[in-house]
Amino acid sequence: MKKKGWIITSVIAVAVVAVAAFFGVRSSHYRDHFLPKTEVMGVTIGGKTVKAANQTLKAKLGNVNYQLTDQGKTVATVSGQELGLNRDYTALLNKLIKKQNPWGFTTVVLAKGEQSALASSADQTAIKAYATSEAQSLNTNRTAPEDAKVTVENGDYVIQKEKAGNQIDATKLANEIASTIQANQTKVQVAKSYAKPKVVSSDSELKDAVTKLKAISKIKAVITITNHKETIPTATLQSWLSYQDGAVTVSESGVAKYVASLATKYNTYDKSRQFQSTKRGTVTVPAGIYGWSIRQSAETKALIELIKKGADFDQTVLYQGTGYHADGTDIGNTYIEVDKVNQHEWFYKNGQLVMESDVVTGKPSTPTPSGVFDIWSKQRNATLVGEDYKTPVSYWMPIDNTGVGLHDASWQPTFGGDWYLKHGSHGCVNQPPAFIAKLWNVVSVGTPVVVF
Structure with a gap:
């Protein structure tokens, strides 16, 4: 019995040593190798070192093709390499291998944050650039969403309900691509990237x-x-x-x-x-x-x-x-009327004739301009200056912006008739001295002067 007991004890001891040796070797091995069946983003990296796993991920993920599907139809395909999925994963793999128990048998599962980190290790700039370009291309014949809005119907304001569209929002598409990568999927659901109305009828x-x-x-x-x-x-x-x-x-x-x-x-x-x-x-x-x-x-x-x-x-x-008087008319009922054909002038105040006189207007070569003007200034003892004259007058009332006005003309021996044809002025309306002396006292600055 003693001999049999010793044998059993020896066998157990050997087994223990063997198991210990096995686990020692295994532990040593999985300190820098991933546990069996370990997968990252759908790629098996069990038994590989960080370096080897990195090369495997770069090769596998860079060659993955992603399909953009819309209503069950593939509308575009893009490779992982185009999305920057062949970048270096060393840092994340090191973090992952430190989490595993080299004595254990179960694989380490990526946390959500690490999944996101792995997906973000793809070139986000490349994903956004691709999504922007592809959305622009796909949107050519697509319908944009319509915001709810207020319209007029039958003379009343009502809310017109928003309308859905199928145009793609580039930012949403980029996020959907990233989510698909994180979920170890290869089909990007484009419908989830549809642009939504910004204003809805329930607002x-x-x-x-x-x-x-x-x-x-x-x-x-x-x-x-x-x-x-x-x-x-x-x-x-x-x-x-x-x-x-x-x-x-x-x-x-x-x-x-x-x-x-x-x-x-x-x-x-x-x-x-x-x-x-x-x-x-x-x-x-x-x-x-x-x-x-x-x-x-x-x-x-x-x-x-x-x-x-x-x-x-x-x-x-x-x-x-200037214009629109109390009676609602432009010229009003207080004005000076100069009739060049009849060489006559009238002054009406509040619709009543106050005074009138024959006058002398400009001669044919320097005619008095026709139009509706107004007295914009009243001056006493002024001197009128032209190209070939310098004439003092006692009363001067300019009516336009070219130097034409009403003034006394003591040098005129007669007024009215056809005297103006040969003896007319340089454009002004010559007045009898006695007449303009009285007119001066009854007209105001701003009085319309109608010349025709």
Whole structure:
């Protein structure tokens, strides 16, 4: 028995030594080799050193082809090498091998962070560049998504629901490619990269916008041009309103077009006029320097700000120049009329004839210009200077910007008739001294002067 016991003991001892030796060798081996069946991103690296595993990963992953599939159809193929998957994985493999137990038998599983790290070891610049280029190419005949928006239907504001599209968002596609690589997959689901509408019908901001737009569209918007009133039609106002980028907006081009239409209707500067003359009935008088015009740019901006406030308004139009008197007409009922054909002048005040006289206008070679002007200055004892004359006068009232005006002409022996044909002025309207002395006292600067 003693001998048999000794034998058993010896066998056990040998077995223990053998097992210990085996595990010692195994432990030593797997200190720098990966455990059997170890896989990284679908590639088996069991039994390999970090260096060998790195070469295997570079070779395998660089040659993997990824399919971009859309609705079950492959629309593009890209190799791992194009996506930068043949880069160096040494650092991550070293980190992985340090986690394994050289005495163990189970493989080490990559944590999510390490999976991401391995995927990011691919060239992210290459993935983004590819995704950007491929998205641009694939989007050629694809439909873009449409944001929900506010529209006008049957005179009322409603929310038009958003519409899905199948255009690809390059950033989403790049992320989907990276996710596919991390998951050890080779098919990239393009549909997950579709661009989405940025605004949807359930957004509270959109509902608030409808409320605001309805309120603004119902305001009474009036523009006053002296005693002319222009009310902006509700339909026109609605056509200017919209909701963009999170705010209610007023179309600048729409308002500008409307203001331009008012200018066409009311502006008088640089326009000929129909004038009811004393002796010749209705005559057409060309433009002079007298006139009135809407300051279109400033008026457009002012209207936009008033409309945005959402309250009724009656705005006096912004204008420049002279014109539009209390009676709503351009010239008004106080003016000087100079009839060159009849060589006669009248002064009307508040529609009543105050005084009149024969005059002498410019001779045919230097005619008095026709047009609607105004007295823009009144001077006593002035000297008129021209190319070939220097003449002192007692009363001087310039009416245009070329040196033409009304003044006394004591050197004229007669006025009216056809005297002007040979003895007319250089362009001014010569007045009898006694007549202009009285006229001077009753006319004001700014009085229109109609010459025809």
